[in-house]
Amino acid sequence: MGFWGRMLWTLVSGPSGRRGGAQGRAFSLWPPRPPLPRLLNATELVSHWTGVFEKRGIPEARESSEYIVAHVLGAKTFQSLQPVLWTQPLTPQQLLCIQELCSRRLQRMPVQYILGEWDFQGLNLKMAPPVFIPRPETEELVEWVLEEMAQRPHVIEGQDGPRILEVGCGSGAISLSLLTRLPESQVIAVDKEEAAINLTCENAKRLQLQDRIWIVPLDVTSEGSWTHLLPWSPMDLVVSNPPYIFHQDMEQLAPEIRRCRVGQASESLVGLGCPGGPH
Known part of the structure; x- marks a missing residue:
């Protein structure tokens, strides 16, 4: 075994030839992956994005958050969501979708354009810029x-x-x-x-x-x-x-x-x- 081979074996196995490093403790060459954060529910997401919007000076911060979260969950308004959805964790895909839509709001895109639709006189109309x-x-x-x-x-x-x-x-x-x-x-x-x-x-x-x-x-x-x-x-x-x-x-x-x-x-x-x- 060459010099570099012996060095690698020593690093991995320890000087006594046992795996586990110099003190006999097991270790990994790569740091462990951090645990995934818990999935947020709709109510927590509205509170989170309301705070973000307020800090960035976005008008109607809470209303914007509620409309976006409700839209991703298939409702027109947050209040019209089934109560079980208020506390039910969202899927990673739903979280990503909300993050994408909220990022557009941070760029001051109107909520109506973000959602692509809006109610007027009880009619659901498509909305699109310009x-x-x-x-x-x-x-x-x-x-x-x-x-x-x-x-x-x-x-x-x-x-x-x-x-x-x-x-x-x-x-x-x-x-x-x-x-x-x-x-x-x-x-x-x-x-x-x-x-x-x-x-x-x-x-x-x-x-x-x-x-x-x-x-x-x-x-x-x-x-x-x-x-x-x-x-x-x-x-x-x-x-x-x-x-x-x-x-x-x-x-x-x-x-x-x-x-x-x-x-x-x-x-x-x-x-x-x-x-x-x-x-």
């Missing part, structure tokens, strides 16, 4: 429209039902809500963004409302654009909730909003006028 996310105030707009239509029963009860035009349909939240609440209605939804057109189409099919809505790619600020809508005239109602942000307010916006193409959104309103009305 299309704007409907705000709670938008639901109030839908209610105002319904109140207006209730005062015009001759339109609602007409043979063809009310025909509604939405300018700037985005995700389709307003149009699809009105179609659902007014079963005899028809909607013409227009938007200049291809992403919005595609998302409205997808949500219409998702809700099986595609037969009552026409989705038209159109920039209403361009010259003569309104003539493209003549085949559907006359309209009983025009509704619009375009993104509106004053230039001087942009720097004060949260990162979640600044990263959603607010520059293009605010510019889209410049020069917008109603045909036949004041400019």
Whole structure:
């Protein structure tokens, strides 16, 4: 046995030739693997990520944590989870998924984009950037429209039902809500963004409302654009909730909003006028 062979044998077996090192104790050439940490349950995960979000200045820290954990566990809200799931340890795969989604929230991605869906007026809609996310105030707009239509029963009860035009349909939240609440209605939804057109189409099919809505790619600020809508005239109602942000307010916006193409959104309103009305 050569020098290096004898040296290796001494290190492994000890000077007396017995395995176990110089003091006769067994040892391993590699340190033992640390024990796996215990698996956390849903309640502990919400508390953990709430703390992480708060330290990083993430708004609505607890709500964000609850939505993400509930989503991974197959529920819409944390409160709607079966009580047994609150204390049941999650699988390693579920933990990894939650960690990935929470890392996106730490990058200030809105929860709606992270989950890929959101409820609006009781409808589950797909959400995807760069299309704007409907705000709670938008639901109030839908209610105002319904109140207006209730005062015009001759339109609602007409043979063809009310025909509604939405300018700037985005995700389709307003149009699809009105179609659902007014079963005899028809909607013409227009938007200049291809992403919005595609998302409205997808949500219409998702809700099986595609037969009552026409989705038209159109920039209403361009010259003569309104003539493209003549085949559907006359309209009983025009509704619009375009993104509106004053230039001087942009720097004060949260990162979640600044990263959603607010520059293009605010510019889209410049020069917008109603045909036949004041400019």
